[in-house]
Amino acid sequence: MATITPDKTxxxxGLNCPLPVLKTKKAIEELQSGQILEVITTDPGAKADIPAFCNRTGHQLLETVEEGGKIIFYIRKK
Structure with a gap:
């Protein structure tokens, strides 16, 4: 798989629900259409919350990676 290069991280x-989703919403608003946001979280609830956020808003969840107790999402802004 090709490496995804985010435009913003x-x-x-250390933040718990709903803060990762709220901060993701704010960060993605600062991007242009087609740019990629990398979200790093330790909140297990984000595994359901971030994909649901993408489905609800139309942004594309490119990849989810779990490593070293962190969950990393790559989201392309619609």
């Missing part, structure tokens, strides 16, 4: 590590 949001580190929401």
């Amino acid at each position: 949001l580190d929401a590590s």
Whole structure:
């Protein structure tokens, strides 16, 4: 798989629901259409919340990676 190069990174590590989603919403608003946001979180609830956010808003969830206790999402702005 090709490496995804994000245009912006949001580190929401240590934050619990609903903060990772709220911060993701704010960060993605600052991007242009087609740009990629990398979201790093430690909140297990984000595994359901971030995909639901993408489905609801029309942004594309490109990849989810779990490593070292962190969950990393790559989202392309619609």
